[in-house]
Amino acid sequence: MNELVPIDSEAGLVEELARSHGRLCGVSIDGVDLRRLTLRGAELERCRLTHVRLAGVDLSCSRWTDVEVSEVDLGEADLSGATLQRVTFHRVTARGLHAAASEWIDVQLEHTHLVGADLRASRWHGARIALTDLSEA
DSSP: OOOOEEEOSHHHHHHHHHHTTSEEESEEEESOBOTTOBOTTOEEEEEEEESOBOTTOBOTTOEEEEEEEESOBOTTOBOTTOEEEEEEEESOBOTTOBOTTOEEESOEEESOBOTTOBOTTOEEESOEEESOBOTTO
């Protein structure tokens, strides 16, 4: 991804979301704990998330396009009704993820744990899945 703007704190992310009316475009978030935020309906485009804690975060109805997600904790997060297009997940923990009625288009999941994820009524198109645990999903 070309020249991403770094965000290195929860406050920095909140400021960017307020400035851009809930849209994150061309940002890199690394090592930030975002468990206290609600990101319902947020739009992420051309972003990179690395070592981010999103466990339990409300990301429902969010839209993700051209996003790289690496070594992120999405355990018990809510992606219900979200749309994920051209998103790459690498070494992600998403145990108990709530992703009912979500749409996954041209996504890649590698070394990802979706144990016990709720994927009811989710739609998958062109997904590439390798070394991913979908048990009890």
